[in-house]
Amino acid sequence: MSFTEFQAPANHLIDTVLPVRPAMVDRGSAERMKPGVLDEVISSGxxxxxxLSQRQALVVGEKLWLGDAAPLLETLQAAGGPLTAIYLGRTLAPSSGQPSSVPAQTPIVLFVPGEPSAPGTAGLPAEGTWTGFREIASRLDATDTALFVEASAISNWHATHTHCPQCGTPTVIEAGGWVRRCPRDNSEHYPRTDPAIIVTVVGSDGRLLLGGGGPVDAKNYSTLAGFVEPGESLEQAVVREIAEEVGVRVTACQYLGSQSWPFPASLMLGFTATTDDVEARPDGVEVTRARWFSRAELQAAVLSGEITISTRLSIARSLIEHWYGGVIEDLQQ
Structure with missing residues (x-):
């Protein structure tokens, strides 16, 4: 498909976007560049x-556990083993009506031990549990969610970028944990993010195309997605991925919003796209089944338990409900 063939009248597209979710943390990009910022922040009291350890955070009840940084650092260091410290920034006041147990402007530091200590040891509370993001995300407030996502993204990067990619020398951590520098060639290396597009595909009759992977008879359906390749625009990635996964030709697309998904390092860029095709042909690898839904058909299928769709934590659900024009009711278990 040529670029000129890809153009379509603007009225083929929905002209609204997903609402912007406000930041809950001031990451302090200037502050963290000061030499010794971690020592200064921690010693402030x-x-x-x-x-966070092995992609799990210490949680008490339905809250991230936040300990006093200075004494916790001492006890974790005394416990032995590798320990990475990273400056996450300062909390911001939540929007009106959003609860947060963390006062605004609280400096937050992330400690990442090599192995998770048992609750009740190394300065950790006995009532704490090590919990993954997916297990707790629906119950976290906005500030805790932002901290968990940021911490996961930066700690995942550290875990996979311990050596210089140019010469193989072990790198040293600088800038409050946001830069790794090679002491041999003095090259600096920064956290990476992998862009991925995620798309609602809408037919000329207004129906929505959803798909799923795994067993052909599985019930889960969601939007279509894929990684952006080097040298490719986001729009080109939308066209290519939809054609590859379900054999559908996109005539136009529009950006709607994004969501960080750092498991390990993705930024999901949400689009809605239109097509004149009426038949979907799953590739049998990434997508094993695909199905068109009207709004009434989708709601009925979800309520009957015939299918399941993405959870409300994900941009996929936001994109689907953006097309639907409201909240899709879930089956009550």
Whole structure:
């Protein structure tokens, strides 16, 4: 498909976007560049620390556990083993009506031990549990969610970028945990994010195309998605991925919003796209089944348990409900 063939009248598209979710943390990009910022923040006595190990955070009840940074650092260091410290920034006041147990402007430090200590040891609360994001995300407030996502993204990067990609020398951590520098060639390396497009495909009759992977008879359906390749625009990625996965030709697309999904390092860029095709042909690898839904058909299928769709945590659900024009009711178990 040529670029000129891809153009379509603007009225083929929905002209609204997903609402912007406000930031809950001021990441302090200028502050963290100061030499010794971690020592300064921790020794201030005002800093709180979250603990993340092997992609799990220490949680008490339905809250991230945030300990006093200075004494916690001492106990974790005394416990032995590798320990990475990263400055996450300062919390911001939540929007009106949003609860947060963390006062605004609280400095937050992330401690990442190599192995998770048992609750009740190394300064950790006995009532704490090590919990993954997917297990707790629906119950976290906005500030805790933002901290968990940021901490996951930066700690995942550290775990996979311990050596210089140019010469193989072990790198040293600088800038509050946001830069790794090679002491041999002095090259600096920064956190990476992998862009991926995620798309609602809408036919000329207004129906929505959803698909799923795994067993052909599985019930889960969602939007279509894929990674952006080097040298490719986002729009080109939409066209290519939809054609590859379900054999559908996109005539136009529009950006709607994004969501960080750092498991390990993705940024999901949400689009809605239109097509004149009426038949979907799953590739049998990434997508094993695809199905068109009217609004009434989708709601009925979800309520009957015939299918399941993405959870409300994900941009996929936001994109689907953007097409639907409101909230899709879930089957009550």
């Amino acid at each position: 005002a800093a709180k620390a979250m603990v």
